[in-house]
Amino acid sequence: MPPAAATNLGYTPPDGGWGWAIVVGAFISIGFSYAFPKSLTIYFKDIQEYFAVSYSEIAWVSSVMLASMYAAGPVSSILVNRYGSRPVVMVGGVMVSTAMVLASFGTAIIHLYLCIGVIGGFGLAFNLQPALTIIGTYFQVKRPLANGLAMTGSPVVLFTLAPLNQFLLDSFGWRGSFLILGAIVLNCCVAGSLMRPVNKKALIKPEKTEPPEYNGGAAEEAVTADTVTQSDTLTEGNQKQSKSQGCVNRFIDISLFKHRGFLIYLIGNVVMFFGFFAPVVFLAPCAKHQGIDDYSAASLLSIFALADMFIRPTTGFIGNTKWIRPRIQYFFSFAVSYNGVCHLLFPLASNYAGLVVYAVFFGFAFGMLSALLFEVLMDLVGAHRFSSAVGLVTIIECGPVLLGPPLSGALVDIFGDYKYMYYACGVFMLVPGIFFFIMHYFNYKRLDEERRQNLAVDVRTCEEAVELKTNPEDKAAHDTDE
């Protein structure tokens, strides 16, 4: 069962209906956010020749874009907290579109850094955060499935954009292609228009439909207990707000840093992201280094993408089953560890068949992790605080995401062999995986204890209230005595 924080929404999420249109919108937004920077690499060779710069200077465009996307996380969270998902996504779509159109007229490489890198990155951040947040407002019971389906956008859009970009480059050159990509990315506004804010009015039915959260206790007791706890936390929350955090807390929830689950997630993720992207980046070069020809090396990436595409909705579906859902954090820990084991076993792949097997297993591992990445955060902090949480997480993850591939590249250069880099990545993923397993075991125990304590307290307050009600004469007698 999800922890108590998650259900303090104040209403029942629809878990369907317009929610599936939201999933489509999130699919498009998340797809563009993750796939767009990766697919731009196809233009690099032409742009490099045009501006007569080195490859590393061109690669900065992608890095600046990724860095801006992660760094703008908190800004995005603040805006979503204030204005909701829809306007932020539409503004984000317009921003990326403008960035690409401006870049198509660029006359120096610095124009590309500023336009595509900074403005484009911010625009993509304004797409990613709100898309993830709005899923949490529309889904509760089927949330892992919705998350898995929405995250499938990333490999699908990448799969579509890669050949499309090549076609555009051959037909229009890089300038024309940027112009047309600016129009294509405007479809994020369509995704944003789908993101109707959830109608909380129509969904508040506290007596009937609040889901029974606790295993024990009569339904009515549970309902009353829940509303009392809810009101308690809300009044506490309001007092806190008016007292110390005040201004900042209205924008972004800094108190998350005291949240146990959030801290576990953050620490594990920071270590994990060092080894997350590098194996993908180096898959093709490593294959070519082993003597595989260009075409087969490229097809390895396609195999990886297909495995990724298939496993994401499947993971969402599995995460939704009644056996996994209550302990979904263990499923996530398993996914992280599986990634680590996959990389550690990579050096055993010596020929093309071995590499294909590795690509399939790695595709499964990568997809599983990506599908669960934000679902477990939602599970830990609850939909209310998810927006702030994801903003804080992305800006802190900015460092490892950017440093990971260059550090791995340095490892390859020092040792001259790819296997040490894969060992390092494997360790970087296996250690957080085990860390997650251990810490979440303790976390679940603590949460269960807290829930039992809360339940006991509520039962007692209810009993007292009932006593007072049923003995008014005694009370009156007491009063008159005094």
Place this chain on the structure above:
Amino acid sequence: MLASWKQLIFQILLLLISCRHINTTSPDPTPPPLVPIDSLPRDVRRAAFKGEGQIEKVEVLNPVNLELVCTWTGHQDKESNITGFWRKDGLEIENSHLTVQLENEQYQLQRVFNIVSEENLGNYSCVFESEVKIDFVVAVPQIGEIRDKPIVTYVGDSGMITCKMEDSKPMPNTWKWYKANGTDKEEIFAAAERQRYEIKNNERKTKLLVNNLTMADSGLYYCGAVYTLSTSMGHVELKVITYFEPLKPFIAIVIEVIILVTAILLFERSRSKKNDTEGDMMSDQTNTLSPGENNGLEESSSMRQRKT
């Protein structure tokens, strides 16, 4: 007197006889280099017959005495003598017919060719018994790493074309650029038109920058790697288009986005109007909640009032 006339006639006859053996194929536009043939370096290339259509590539840069050696293991029933001859570019070379003896279970045919000018480059073949053939393609190093897709640029923009000779092949002496004019090639002299063309030559790389493009600049551009013997050519196509070309799909997609967004928002407004009318009816009937963003607090306080 008669003796001197006889001597003169005899000398003329000798001269005529020796002149017959002088190579009188197509006259050179430039006279061949006056390097004594014996002082040229010598290079040997061997090839053993493996199968039909066998082609060996021979790269030459400077004048050289090239010896080509062909060996063949022969049929099942090996005859002791077979005939062999040489061809250049499909035509039989005169007086190249030889009788080849069977030595060490194989037949061997060899000949020395003087590669001193561009005419001497080409396709040399050794032929055994008019059926077994090995081709030697004697040429200057060809440009391998060249772009096969056209470069697309825009009117008013500038285009950069690059040609590179691989590190594994010898460096050319210099580079030249040509523009295709019908079937002809016209050399581009960057010095003559400094505003339009700029050529940057590196040892292995050359770049042609064409500024201020117009539609007439579209076409094939040839880069030539100049070696002593000949120039090896590579071509790249440059396509110049106007900004209207990508603008058409751009506008089409923008219109599609506007239509979709408007449709979705209109649909939502019509549905919310329906829900509002329904909601009014419902709130009249049930006396439940207060709407608004702070529904949590208000709702809990109202419930508290009801419960306690």
